[in-house]
Amino acid sequence: MLVTSAIKLFACAIALSSLASAVPVENRDDDSPTYLDPSAEVEDRVEDLLGRMTLEEKMYQLMQGDIQKMLGDDMQLNSTLLKPWGATFAANIDREPLARLINETQSWMINDNRLGIPTIMQSEGIHGWLDVNATMFPSAIGMACTFNPDLVREMADVVGTEANSIGVHNIFAPVLDLAREPRFGRIEEGYGEDTYLTGEMGKAYVEGVQGKARPGSPKTAKHRVAAMVKHFAGFGSSLGGLNLAPVVGGERDMRTIYLPSFKRTIMDGGALSIMNAYHAYDGVPSAIDRHVLTEILREEWGFEGFVESDSGAIANLCDLHFVCDSSFLDPQAAIKALTAGTDMEMGGRPMHYQNIVEQVEKGNLDLSIVNEAVRRTLRVKFLLGLFEVPYGIADYNSTIHTEEHVKIELQMEEEAIVLLENDGILPLNEKKLDSIAVIGPQAGVMQYGDYVPHGMFERGVTPLQGITELVGDEVDVRYAEGCKLWSLDESGFKTAVKAAKRSDVAVVMVGTWSRDQVELWQNVNATTGEHIDQNDLALVGAQLNLVKAVQATGTPTVVVYVTGKPIAEPWIKYNVNAIINAFYPGENGGTALANILFGKVNPSGKLSVSFPTYVGSLPAYYNFPKSGRPISPGMIHANGTLQFGQQYVLGTPEPLWYFGHGLSYTTFEYKSVKLSKTEITQDEKDDIIVTVTVKNSGDYDGKEVVQVYVDDVIASVVVPNKALKGFAKVDIAAGETATVDIPIRLEELEVWDINNKFTLEKGDFVFYVGGSYAEPSFNTTLTVV
C-alpha cells in the first residue's frame, strides 16, 4: 500500500508543482530569500522569515482560523473574513467542497499575502479522518485492547494518508489521557488506564500518522503530517469524572503517572505539535502551566515543535478558572498563556491572542516570547515541507477508503474485541445451529464513539448484519430490539423472550451510546462522549432487565457489550454463559463480531481498562499504590441476605475484570521466563531482555499478549503494587511453541524518589510474566546493586 500510494502522490506533485512554487507578491524583487530556498537549513529559513515579519504577521501565525467560519451561504470563501492564520481548521464540510476550500484558502495565504506563508490545515483523526467516507476504525480505548502497536501504526498511516491527500497537515491525535476515572465521558478517546500501554500506542500513532515527507519536499522536511498529541498533561482524571473539572495531584503523580506516556510519544515518537488541556492541575490551569509547558517539555525534554491551546482554553482562563477578568478580553490571558509556553490559540471562543500587538507595543509582553512562539510554529511548517508542497493531491479519492485500508481496519476490529467470560458455549458453530436470537438495542445500530463526522452512524456493518451475512441461509436469525437504549419501557421484552425461547442460542447486545461531532453539541441524549459524564456505570434504562428476561428463558445466553467505557454489572458476570466486550467499533464492527462469535477469528484482545464491580468502588485501576488496600468484602446474596464485611461493608474494591484480562478459544501454557541479567548496577544502560517461552496447548491457532508487570519491592516512596513495563503479541499455531524477547527499558524502572529526581534505586524488582495482570504464570527477580 505504501508503495502504490507513494507513486500516486508523486505523479500529482508534478501536476501541482507550478502552483506550489508560486512566488509571493512581496518577494518578486528579492531573487532568493533564504526562507524560500528549499536547500537551506530549517533553522536558517525560520530566522530569515522571522526577520521579515511585522508584529501583526507574527500575531496571526499564533492564531487558528476555521474554514467553516469564513463561508458565505453560497459555500464560497468570504475574502473579508480571511486572515493569514498560522493554522486553519478544515473539517465538518463534505469532501468535495472541503477539497476546493482548502485549496482556495491555501492559495490565498500564499498568493495574496506579503510573505506567502502557508497555513497548517488541521483536522481530527483519533480513529479515522473526519470524513464520512474515510476509513473509520474502532475507538482508541478499543484499539488499545489489541496490545498491538504495529497495527496502531498502520491505522495511523491510513489516517495520515487519507487526510493529507486533500491537503490536511495536522491531526489532533493521539489522545493520551488515562482512563483512571471512568465516569469521565471522554475515556473512549484514549488508550485506557495504563501509562506504559498508552505511551507505546501513542508513539506508534505518531510514527504512523506523521509518515515520511511528501514527494516534492526538500531534504530537510521530515514528515507529511504533524500529530498533535493531547491533552497535555494530566487531563482525564478529573474530580468526580466531570468534564473540565480540576485534577488533584502533585509533582510525583505528574512525573510518574501522567507524563511518561507523553514523553514516550512526543520525544521517542518525534511528534511535531501538542495540544494543551482544559483542566487545572494542582490549581494551575494547563494553558498557563509554565512548569509543564516550558521547564519540563522544552528545557528538560528538548521539544522544539509548537503547543496549541485546546479550543477555547485561553478564554476559559477568564470565565472558567478565573485567573483573569472575564468581563472583557483581559490581555492577561494571552500574556500568561504565551509566557507559559502555549504558542498558538485555537479558535472556538473569543480569541485572546488578538491582544498580542497592543500588549507588545505597551511593553506588557516581551517580543522575545512572541518570536519564540512564532519560531516553533514556522519550524513545523518547514519540517512539513509546506512551502514547497502546500496543497493536497488532485486525485485524492483514490487514496481514501482503499481496499488495503479497509483490510487493516477489519484486522484492528478483530483484535480489539475482548472475550471476558466463556463457559464453553463459544465459539458458535453455524453448521450445528438451527437458529440464533439476536437481541438488544445495540444489535441493529452502529456505535462509533467521539470524533466521527455527521452522517457516520448511517454507514457501517451492524452486529445484526455481520451475523446474518456470516450464517447465510444455514441458520434462522431472529432479531428483536427488546428495548430502547434510553428508556425504561419493557414492552418490547415479549418479542425478545419469544425469539430467545425459540432459538438455540441468544446473543444480547447492550451498552452505552454516543453521538457524531455535530449532534454531540445539540443536547440530544447519549451516555458517553465529550461533556457527557456519568454518575453510574451500570447499564442505562431497561437493558439489565432485558438480559435477565432472556437468560430466564433457559436458552444459552451470550452478552455483548458495545460500549465506550467499562460497564459495572456484576449480575451479568455471574449469570450468563459468555460475555464479549466490543469497545465502540469501526465501520466493520459487525463483521468482526460475527467472526469472533463463530470462531472464524480467535479473540486476542485484552482489556485496556479495568471493569469496576460498582461505580462506588472506583478507582478500579490495576496499578493502585501499595498500602490502603485491606480487603474484607461483604455482599448482598441473591436470596436477600446481607453478609457484612469491612472493605466494603456490602461489596468489594476488586473489579469484575482487571486491566490485561482477555480469554481465547485456545490455551497458552507458559513454559519458561529468563532475564538477560539478574543483577545490574545503578548505572547500567542496556535494556533488560525478558525471554519468554509459550506453548499454544489448545486446538485453535491464536495470538497471545505476553505481559510483563514489575513490582519494585522496596522503594524510597510508595509505588504501584505492580506496573506494566513490557508486552509482546505473539501469533502461535495450535500445538506450536514460541519464544519471544521483550525489552524492558531501565528508564521504566526508575522511581521519582524521595529527593524528587528519577533514580534506578537499589533493591529487588520482581517481574511477573503471563497472559494477564491478575494471574501471572511466572515471576523472576532482577536485583540492582
Ligand SMILES: *[C@@H]1O[C@H](CO)[C@@H](O)[C@H](O)[C@H]1NC(C)=O
Ligand atoms: C463577508 O463578511 C463580511 C463581514 O462579516 C460581511 O459584511 C459580508 O456581507 C460578507 N459577504 C458575503 C458575500 O457573505
Ligand SMILES: *[C@@H]1O[C@H](CO)[C@@H](O)[C@H](O)[C@H]1NC(C)=O
Ligand atoms: C459517501 O459515499 C457514498 C457512496 O459512495 C455516497 O453516496 C455519498 O455521497 C458519499 N458522501 C459524501 C459526504 O461524500
Ligand SMILES: *[C@@H]1O[C@H](CO)[C@@H](O)[C@H](O)[C@H]1NC(C)=O
Ligand atoms: C488549487 O488551486 C489552484 C490555485 O487557485 C488551482 O490552480 C489548482 O487547480 C487547484 N488544484 C486542485 C487540486 O484543486
Ligand SMILES: *[C@@H]1O[C@H](CO)[C@@H](O)[C@H](O)[C@H]1NC(C)=O
Ligand atoms: C471524488 O468522488 C466524488 C464522488 O464520490 C466525486 O463527486 C468527485 O468528483 C471526485 N473528485 C475528484 C477530484 O475526482
Ligand SMILES: *[C@@H]1O[C@H](CO)[C@@H](O)[C@H](O)[C@H]1NC(C)=O
Ligand atoms: C433519545 O434520542 C433518540 C434518538 O435521537 C430519540 O429518538 C429519543 O426520543 C430520545 N429519548 C429521550 C428520552 O430523550
Ligand SMILES: *[C@@H]1O[C@H](CO)[C@@H](O)[C@H](O)[C@H]1NC(C)=O
Ligand atoms: C442465603 O444465601 C447465602 C449464600 O448462599 C446462604 O449462606 C444463606 O444461608 C442464605 N440465607 C437464607 C435465609 O436462605
Ligand SMILES: *[C@@H]1O[C@H](CO)[C@@H](O)[C@H](O)[C@H]1NC(C)=O
Ligand atoms: C514466585 O514464583 C515462585 C516459584 O518460582 C512461587 O513459589 C511464588 O509463589 C511466586 N510469588 C508470587 C508472589 O507469585
